[in-house]
Amino acid sequence: MEKLWSPTKIGNMELQHRLAMAPMTRSRAQEDGTPGELAAEYYTQRASLGLLITEGAQPSDDGQGYLWSPGIYTEQHIAGWKKVIDSVHEAGGYVYIQLMHVGRMSHPENTPHHRQPVAPSAIAPGVDMFTANGMQNIPVPRELSQEEIQITIQEFRQAAAAAIAAGADGVEIHGANGYLINQFIGENSNTRTDEYGGSIENRARFAIEVAQAIVEEIGADKTGFRISPHTPLGGIEEGEQGPDLYRYLTKELAQFNLAYLHIMHLGNEELLKDIRSIWTNPLLVNRAGRTLENISADLDSGLADLVPVGVWALANPDLVERLQTGAPLNEANPAAFFSGGSEGYTDYPTLKELEKQKN
Known part of the structure; x- marks a missing residue:
């Protein structure tokens, strides 16, 4: 695990480990x-992880x-995030706000304007959504017009500017996990016949134009991008062209000289190696099914430059400190992942707190 503890630079950030x-x-x-009121405490507690990529933040009501x-x-x-970010900075960490437009993965009951979700095409994902009235089927979304696509791109741009105004070190564009950008990429979620649908180049166009707008607004050194090739979340199917689309998208994004590319990796090793060969800037690999014993394997092989961790960090x-000393880890409480309040959020004990409890 020696490389795990070596310093590195990503964008304008000097990170003490990987x-x-x-x-x-x-x-x-x-x-x-x-x-929320506890958000600053939650993120600040985890500042020793260096780069904190926040939960997805929507760029608009839609x-x-x-x-x-x-x-x-x-x-x-902006004011709320500033409290969070200032606190993390004081504790020595960095913050990238993830910009997440969910597209069709929504329900009118969950949004401020209670309108029909929007998407590249009027195709429902075929999954349920939790609402205040329990689980409900996600309705068929409304297809975005070309004019609305341009408005949405500007909303991403404005959200990136708002993140920097809040003091964030950068933003991560969420192009993964079945949300809007991924819906444009998906073969079964995008049946458009204009320049945003059909060919590989067209289905990647929205992702590229969002990245370009944000780079123009805040700079490439403050912009990351997340992808999840062949992740079936949100009913997305990328088809046989999926790997080639991601090779093309990676090449196009590489021209922007972004701070990093972040991959949610589900096991297509050939594609991961191809992306690594195309992408010369820092690459973050979040490998599904990874164990503590092989947490640094992608670093050691050269496939990754940084290792993002989720539930272990939660x-x-x-x-x-626990990994460096070989101390046992707390077990996560899945029942409290989204339950609200401090339980399962800010109440996980540190080693120091556990020691105090013994004495």
């Missing part, structure tokens, strides 16, 4: 999308999918 905190939806924002998810497009949102605010 771990990072992966983005995780926590559903604890206030009703208007402002980060972008919200889940109850109590944070936004980053109003003055209230349950262990002092994960870095």
